[in-house]
Amino acid sequence: MVRAPCCEKMGLKRGPWTAEEDMTLVAHIERHGHSNWRALPKQAGLLRCGKSCRLRWINYLRPDIKRGNFTSEEEEAIIQLHAMLGNRWSTIAARLPGRTDNEIKNVWHTHLKKRVQSSSKTSGQAAPNRKAKKLSVAASALEGPTSEPASSSSGQSLSMSPGQSLSTSSADDYSMAWSLENTGSSSSESEEFQIDDSFWSETLAMSVDSFGSGMETNDTFGVDSASPSSTNDEMDFWVTLFMQASDIQSLSQI
DNA sequence: AATCGAATCAACCGCGTTGAC
DNA sequence: AGTCAACGCGGTTGATTCGAT
Numbered sequence: 618m619v620r621a622p623c624c625e626k627m628g629l630k631r632g633p634w635t636a637e638e639d640m641t642l643v644a645h646i647e648r649h650g651h652s653n654w655r656a657l658p659k660q661a662g663l664l665r666c667g668k669s670c671r672l673r674w675i676n677y678l679r680p681d682i683k684r685g686n687f688t689s690e691e692e693e694a695i696i697q698l699h700a701m702l703g704n705r706w707s708t709i710a711a712r713l714p715g716r717t718d719n720e721i722k723n724v725w726h727t728h729l730k731k732r733v734q735s736s737s738k739t740s741g742q743a744a745p746n747r748k749a750k751k752l753s754v755a756a757s758a759l760e761g762p763t764s765e766p767a768s769s770s771s772g773q774s775l776s777m778s779p780g781q782s783l784s785t786s787s788a789d790d791y792s793m794a795w796s797l798e799n800t801g802s803s804s805s806e807s808e809e810f811q812i813d814d815s816f817w818s819e820t821l822a823m824s825v826d827s828f829g830s831g832m833e834t835n836d837t838f839g840v841d842s843a844s845p846s847s848t849n850d851e852m853d854f855w856v857t858l859f860m861q862a863s864d865i866q867s868l869s870q871i
Numbered sequence: 872a873a874t875c876g877a878a879t880c881a882a883c884c885g886c887g888t889t890g891a892c
Numbered sequence: 893a894g895t896c897a898a899c900g901c902g903g904t905t906g907a908t909t910c911g912a913t
Binding site: 707718 | 897
Binding site: 631632633634668669672673676677719720723724726727728 | 878879880881882883884
């Protein structure tokens with residue numbers, strides 16, 4: 618297939634965005650939306666390619682972006698979701714309100730991955746976080762109308778309870794053996810079990826309307842959820858399935 | 872105070888997917 | 893059914909900042 622060039626390089630600006638460009642982009646999207654990223658920069662009078670505009674909006678300018686340090690609950694959720702899903706950052710981001718896939722990816726590579734690796738050897742502690750510094754560069758310069766202070770968690774709850782730890786060896790093989798660790802227990806206390814027919818029948822028999830209860834959905838990102846892909850729907854299904862399976866297992870152990 | 876390496880994060884690149892024609 | 897344009901995602905890069913020496 619012939620691929621369209623990422624952007625015509627001629628005359629188009631690259632590199633860091635200026636506050637003026639940010640304001641132009643935000644103002645244009647607030648007025649006209651972003652139904653066509655390709656055409657947007659021209660309409661808005663920006664010397665950027667549509668891809669660059671889209672990235673800037675999604676990762677930085679969207680009003681529902683939550684800036685600031687990741688909470689321990691968020692970090693725990695990322696670790697657990699990554700264990701289930703692998704590098705499906707957008708799917709993971711969909712479970713963390715206000716967080717972007719890019720941000721989660723960065724946090725994982727610079728922080729959480731090491732923690733997981735070290736804790737797999739010992740019961741390691743979190744690496745020191747020296748993040749607190751420049752998280753407000755443009756966030757402060759560009760407080761959106763609905764944005765909240767970075768310290769606020771917006772009253773949004775995470776979709777997973779921190780104590781639960783659900784992991785798989787491969788995110789793509791949903792019929793594999795998987796382990797479920799007990800709340801607050803050491804990894805040595807985890808037990809492995811095979812998914813059997815009763816699991817699937819029990820889980821799949823759950824009413825459809827229970828899906829989403831207690832779960833954050835992609836709708837949190839209202840702006841982009843207008844075009845859900847079937848792949849994401851499918852992934853949401855499996856994430857939901859795993860989480861509910863986790864609940865079932867936890868209850869059965871009480 | 873200067874230098875250097877590590878950490879962080881915004882932005883870019885390229886590929887796969889999707890939908891319109 | 894085939895082609896193409898556009899979108900979205902994940903991997904990677906490069907600039908900046910920070911801490912240690």
